[in-house]
Amino acid sequence: MQNISAIFKKEFKAYFLSPIAYIFITVYLITTTFLFFQGFFLINQADMRGYFDLMPWVFLFFVPAITMRTWAEEKKVKTLELLLTWPISDFEVVVGKFLASFALLSIVVLLSITIPVTIAILGHPDMGQIVGQYIGALLLGGAYLAIGLWVSSLTENQIVAFIVGNPFVTMASPSFLVPVLSYLGLGNHFESISRGVIDTRDLIYYASVIGFFLFLNVCSLGSRKWE
Amino acid sequence: MSNNPIMLEVKELNKKFGNFHAVKNLNFEVKKGEILGFLGPNGAGKTTTMRMITCFIPPTSGSVKVNGLDNKVNDLDVRKKIGYLPENNPLYNDMQVSEYLRFVGEIRGLKGATLKSRIDEMYAVCGLAKMANRQTGKLSKGYRQRVGLAQAMLHNPDLLILDEPMSGLDPNQIIEIRELIRSMGQEKTVIYCSHILPEVAATCNRILIINEGAIVASGTPDELTSSMSKSNGYLIRVKADKETLRTKLSAIEGITRVDIKESGEWLEASVTTGAREDVGEKIYKCVYENGWTLNELKHHSASLEDVFTQLTRG
Numbered sequence: 006m007q008n009i010s011a012i013f014k015k016e017f018k019a020y021f022l023s024p025i026a027y028i029f030i031t032v033y034l035i036t037t038t039f040l041f042f043q044g045f046f047l048i049n050q051a052d053m054r055g056y057f058d059l060m061p062w063v064f065l066f067f068v069p070a071i072t073m074r075t076w077a078e079e080k081k082v083k084t085l086e087l088l089l090t091w092p093i094s095d096f097e098v099v100v101g102k103f104l105a106s107f108a109l110l111s112i113v114v115l116l117s118i119t120i121p122v123t124i125a126i127l128g129h130p131d132m133g134q135i136v137g138q139y140i141g142a143l144l145l146g147g148a149y150l151a152i153g154l155w156v157s158s159l160t161e162n163q164i165v166a167f168i169v170g171n172p173f174v175t176m177a178s179p180s181f182l183v184p185v186l187s188y189l190g191l192g193n194h195f196e197s198i199s200r201g202v203i204d205t206r207d208l209i210y211y212a213s214v215i216g217f218f219l220f221l222n223v224c225s226l227g228s229r230k231w232e
Numbered sequence: 233m234s235n236n237p238i239m240l241e242v243k244e245l246n247k248k249f250g251n252f253h254a255v256k257n258l259n260f261e262v263k264k265g266e267i268l269g270f271l272g273p274n275g276a277g278k279t280t281t282m283r284m285i286t287c288f289i290p291p292t293s294g295s296v297k298v299n300g301l302d303n304k305v306n307d308l309d310v311r312k313k314i315g316y317l318p319e320n321n322p323l324y325n326d327m328q329v330s331e332y333l334r335f336v337g338e339i340r341g342l343k344g345a346t347l348k349s350r351i352d353e354m355y356a357v358c359g360l361a362k363m364a365n366r367q368t369g370k371l372s373k374g375y376r377q378r379v380g381l382a383q384a385m386l387h388n389p390d391l392l393i394l395d396e397p398m399s400g401l402d403p404n405q406i407i408e409i410r411e412l413i414r415s416m417g418q419e420k421t422v423i424y425c426s427h428i429l430p431e432v433a434a435t436c437n438r439i440l441i442i443n444e445g446a447i448v449a450s451g452t453p454d455e456l457t458s459s460m461s462k463s464n465g466y467l468i469r470v471k472a473d474k475e476t477l478r479t480k481l482s483a484i485e486g487i488t489r490v491d492i493k494e495s496g497e498w499l500e501a502s503v504t505t506g507a508r509e510d511v512g513e514k515i516y517k518c519v520y521e522n523g524w525t526l527n528e529l530k531h532h533s534a535s536l537e538d539v540f541t542q543l544t545r546g
Contacts, residue, residue: 011338015327022326083322087383090286090318091339092311230290 008093012101013108016075020109025071030113033067037117051128056120057138057199064149067113071106072153073167080161095226099219103154110146114139134201141198144211151218158225236264237299239391239421240285245294247280247445254280256445258294262438264390267417269436269453270425273544277445278425279319282393285423286316298391312341315389317397319425321380325369329360329379332368333386340387354382357412359405373400381409385416392416395425410435429536439536443544457534465504466512469528470519472499480518486511498527 020026040063041056048055079085088098124130157163194207240262247255255277262268272278283289285296287303287310296303303310324332333354337347355361358378363371368379377400384392397413398406413422413435426432432439433453441449441456449456458464470477474492481490481503489504505511512531519526 007341007343008339011335015324015331015335018331019324019326082325083318083320084324086283086288086318087316087322090288090311090314090316091336092308092341093339094308229288 008097009101009104012093012098013105016102016105017108020071020105025074026109029067029070029109030116033063033113034116037063038120041120051124051130053121053124053130053135053138054199056117057142057195060142060145060199061195064146068110068146068149069153069156069167071109072150072157073163074157075102075106075154076158077161077163077165081163089226089229095223099154099222099226103151103215103219103222106150106154107143107147110150111143114142114146131201137201137203138199140203141195141201141207144208145195145198148211148214148218151215151222155218155222155225158222236266238262239264239266239299240423241295241297242281242285243295243297245281245284245296246292247277247284247289248292254445255284255291258442258445258447260440260447260450262421262423264421265417265419266438267413267422267424267436269432269439270423270442271427271429271432271439271540272442276442276544278442279395281442282316282318282395282423282425286314286393287311312387313390315384315387315392317380317384317394319395321377321399323368323376323379323383326367328365328367329371330364332379333382336383336386342387350386350388354386357385358382359408374402374405377401378405378409381412390420392420392422393425394422396427397424398426398428398431406431429540433536441540441543448543449539453536456539457536464534465502465532466515467528467530467532468501468503468515468519468526469495469498470501470524470526471497472519472522472524474499476522477501477524480522481515484511484514484518486514 020029037056037059040059041053044055076085079088089095121130121132121135125132194210197204198207238261242258242260245255245258246253258277258281270278270281280289284291285298285303287307290304298310298313301310301313324335327335330351333351334347337350342350355364358381360375360378360382363375363379366375368376371379377397381394381397384394392413394413398409401409410431413424416422417437424432424436437452439449439451439453439456440447468481474494477499478490478492478501481487481501486505487503490501491503492499492501494500503511503515512529516526516529519529
């Protein structure tokens with residue numbers, strides 16, 4: 006536990022030591038708020054459906070920006086060799102890094118609190134729905150993060166990590182696979198969440214996506230031990 | 233020292249990367265209180281061996297035991313005993329020195345007052361106190377190197393593995409760090425990889441030379457240099473008749489070869505002797521008896537460089 010928390014603290018701080026976190030927060034809030042309020046007054050409804058419908062697309066560009074350097078940097082600067090010879094298991098490192106990126110994403114997402122506040126002033130939104138939508142957005146973001154971290158662990162080039170981290174979540178695929186993939190796809194499960202409905206199936210789905218890709222991440226660190 | 237317990241035991245260690253056999257059947261042990269110099273040309277398998285000892289990569293076959301613990305079975309326990317300064321000293325460049333050491337300490341399981349006192353000790357030992365609040369990425373090479381050393385020694389490890397610890401240090405720092413390594417070597421075990429051969433000869437009490445993945449020589453610095461017959465000999469500067477000098481010197485028992493050249497009014501004779509022959513006294517007597525004027529009489533033996541080149545060059 007001390008190990009995970011040490012990694013968590015270090016990684017979380019690292020986001021704020023470089024301009025990444027600040028740029029990320031600013032650009033994210035400006036982009037999403039702008040896109041949402043473009044249609045808000047036309048639709049004239051006091052809810053955040055339009056905001057959360059954007060999430061799968063917005064995360065597509067923002068999440069790889071958080072994760073791309075996580076492992077790529079360690080490999081490039083060669084600190085990985087130090088990190089993995091300290092008395093800490095690969096699993097603890099992966100979890101610590103995931104939690105740190107998740108904490109950053111949560112802060113960013115929750116900073117959009119000004120939107121529900123604005124809506125509440127203008128009308129009478131269903132707050133229960135909005136809370137549900139926020140939880141859903143965090144789960145979706147968590148799944149993207151887990152995928153992005155894994156991709157970052159496969160390369161020492163940040164740009165590659167960013168670009169490959171991207172289409173992986175869009176899952177461009179041949180047409181006969183579409184029904185299967187759209188069921189497996191992250192966006193599909195987000196539709197009900199963006200309506201504010203939290204279904205156990207969706208929760209289990211996101212939790213297993215996160216778990217699976219963190220597991221792949223541990224494996225790709227362990228690949229140095231393969232022949 | 234010979235009764236000290238064995239700290240590191242490497243047995244039939246092999247590492248293959250695909251078809252490339254990087255480390256071939258390595259066997260050695262290091263006792264507590266020893267400073268082992270680990271030498272070899274680039275690509276000899278030094279770093280690969282260090283990586284296997286530190287549990288970064290597993291061996292293809294063979295075993296490594298640290299303080300009796302097998303590093304395949306007791307992976308995490310072994311890592312706790314080791315302090316490691318990898319080649320080219322990687323650091324988290326955006327962290328401050330103090331943050332970095334605290335982070336390493338936490339991962340090493342140090343807490344509170346112990347952690348603080350260890351960090352303070354490292355500041356003192358490595359001369360880092362003034363740099364505590366600087367970012368590691370903005371330090372000069374020498375200071376980065378000290379941060380790397382502080383990182384490796386922070387938890388007072390039983391086995392300290394240093395890959396090129398002196399690179400980037402100025403002569404004063406080298407002396408300080410050498411003293412530090414020596415004092416650690418009193419009760420701990422140090423493995424010291426380097427290309428700077430005089431440095432290794434001055435610091436280590438045993439040397440292992442590897443080439444193409446296999447051990448080619450092992451022994452104390454003196455043993456290694458005296459085992460070399462080549463270029464062990466004397467230089468003599470005298471005023472004498474050239475031919476007489478040659479005959480008289482060649483007659484001395486133990487001298488195998490005499491080369492004479494003229495330098496101004498002096499003659500310079502360089503003589504080669506067998507491995508452990510000490511003919512200095514005989515040469516002096518010979519000079520004295522013949523009434524030559526002696527300007528210089530110097531013994532020169534093979535240096536570690538000679539041993540190294542002879543053993544590792546194609």
